[in-house]
Amino acid sequence: MRLDGIELRQVALPLVTPFRTSLGTQTTRNALVLRVVSDEGEGWGECVAEDDPTYSAEHLHGAAGFVRRFVVPALAGGDLRPPDVAEALAHLRGHPMAKSAVEMAVLDCWLRARNTALADHLGGVRSRVAVGVSVGVVDGLDTLLETVDKHLTSGYARIKLKIEPGWDLEPVRAVRETFGPATMLTVDANTAYSPADLRHLARLDDFGLALIEQPFAPGDLRSHAALAARVDTPICLDESITSAAEAAEAIRQGACSIINIKPGRVGGYLEARRVHDVARASGVPVWCGGMLETGLGRAGNLALACLPGFTLPGDISATERYYRRDITAPFTLGDDGTMAVPTGPGLGVTPDPDDLGAATTASEWIPVPA
């Protein structure tokens, strides 16, 4: 496959409700949508970097510049298959979300031309996957309980509460007491705690959580291992796991017994599958994280989440939980807390031209030199 060029689009999607975490508050999801055009057709990708470099070092503005200045020249000329994307970009340090977006668009294009669904290409084994919802920090327990009630009534298979110092034991206790022991409940701190908080965090052990996600800094595997040794609740890593090699090392150090996999964070779907493989070989369950994706990223995440090692519900919620108007047809939640994995070729979805047009705030065409 030879690339003619990459179209970069900035899109802005207002969130149905603001999403607050220990990293900040988002009211609009700004994202970067990529369309690659090749001699075999076109393909779509999404960059999950956010406006500010708070979740990771990447940010949207930087990702666009990185693609324009470094990715396009590196992909010039030659016959390209999806694994070649990561290889051609391997000498460029960092920028996994930007790299992942390009690989995603190339994969979509390549698989469309071969009439193969991404789920089948990755080795998926399920047609529907269990999903949960990530509940942001809110202004009081009443609002929290109302929000959780609404999501449980919708049928979500798991509730994840964002926590931070000052918003942890109390909200978790309130949700557990109100909704009972059968509710699958997890917490995500997005690195908000320091090693000095270890004893405090250990008190979360009383609430029967399915996991505690990323309490400490990305590089601090040692504190995660120390907490894991102290509590019965499984420790899950998100921000720390940037590759299959990092996953293997974190498991070796006892820093996690569950891994949240996000393709953008690890540099693409193919590396995400390798993280899955490493975890599975060690008996470590994985689940698919989310970055408030548009329908494009949601389709890709569903394809990944049907691999056999994804045994816990993912952060892949229905479109209406995020956006009134997405750029693809909406994804809906089934009665049993699952969502359908797209079956069409590639991602199995394409942006609706009207919806994409309405969301687009800027676009540019970057030719790939022959």
Ligand code: OSB
């Ligand atoms: O830590 O999982 C996270 C959103 C943005 C950045 C980091 C995270 C999240 C979420 C949202 O939790 C999950 C979703 O997309 O539903």
Ligand code: MG
């Ligand atoms: Mg997380």
